Amino acid sequence: DAGVIQSPRHEVTEMGQEVTLRCKPISGHNSLFWYRQTMMRGLELLIYFNNNVPIDDSGMPEDRFSAKMPNASFSTLKIQPSEPRDSAVYFCASSFAPTEAFFGQGTRLTVV
Amino acid sequence: QQPVQSPQAVILREGEDAVINCSSSKALYSVHWYRQKHGEAPVFLMILLKGGEQKGHDKISASFNEKKQQSSLYLTASQLSYSGTYFCGTGRLSARQLTFGSGTQLTVLP
Numbered sequence: 001d002a003g004v005i006q007s008p009r010h011e012v013t014e015m016g017q018e019v020t021l022r023c024k025p026i027s028g029h030n031s032l033f034w035y036r037q038t039m040m041r042g043l044e045l046l047i048y049f050n051n052n053v054p055i056d057d058s059g060m061p062e063d064r065f066s067a068k069m070p071n072a073s074f075s076t077l078k079i080q081p082s083e084p085r086d087s088a089v090y091f092c093a094s095s096f097a098p099t100e101a102f103f104g105q106g107t108r109l110t111v112v
Numbered sequence: 113q114q115p116v117q118s119p120q121a122v123i124l125r126e127g128e129d130a131v132i133n134c135s136s137s138k139a140l141y142s143v144h145w146y147r148q149k150h151g152e153a154p155v156f157l158m159i160l161l162k163g164g165e166q167k168g169h170d171k172i173s174a175s176f177n178e179k180k181q182q183s184s185l186y187l188t189a190s191q192l193s194y195s196g197t198y199f200c201g202t203g204r205l206s207a208r209q210l211t212f213g214s215g216t217q218l219t220v221l222p
Contacts, residue, residue: 044212
């Protein structure tokens with residue numbers, strides 16, 4: 001298996017633009033997580049899906065952020081409109097059992 | 113609530129030992145340890161599910177003291193490849209999602 005695949009790896013966008021991050025979890029995994037990592041706040045959980053259903057979105061910072069999981073093999077995290085403070089590395093992770101989570105390589109987002 | 117890790121950073125020479133601590137003011141239901149190398153994704157090291165449990169592979173091991181609400185990661189005879197940031201995460205197993213500590217940056221020098 002290729003592991004968790006995220007795209008794009010890098011994204012530079014202007015403030016106010018819409019940004020969509022994509023994630024393909026490992027086949028057979030039924031849990032998917034979106035994390036955001038910054039120097040100031042560390043690794044924060046944004047949202048967690050189980051069997052394609054959002055279970056906990058309490059970490060989503062505000063209404064500008066939205067996430068979807070239309071099927072078991074694809075998820076998106078959308079920011080609209082983007083702001084400079086959204087600049088961070090966004091990780092997607094998936095797991096099957098409540099033990100090991102496998103992280104993707106991340107998307108480095110820069111909002112200028 | 114985010115678990116607290118200590119120290120924030122540690123520098124040691126190859127072959128030396130290190131201990132990284134993770135504690136929480138709330139109950140620790142399970143403790144997960146991850147290592148992240150610069151510019152890479154976090155990688156799972158191990159999970160401890162109950163108090164008193166100890167685990168290890170190679171020269172990296174961990175313990176979990178449920179009563180004290182803390183876990184410790186032990187790196188013995190450190191190697192250059194051990195360099196990275198170590199994160200502990202905790203959460204209810206039934207919920208699956210984790211809250212991570214702020215990380216401990218470990219640098220192993222030759």
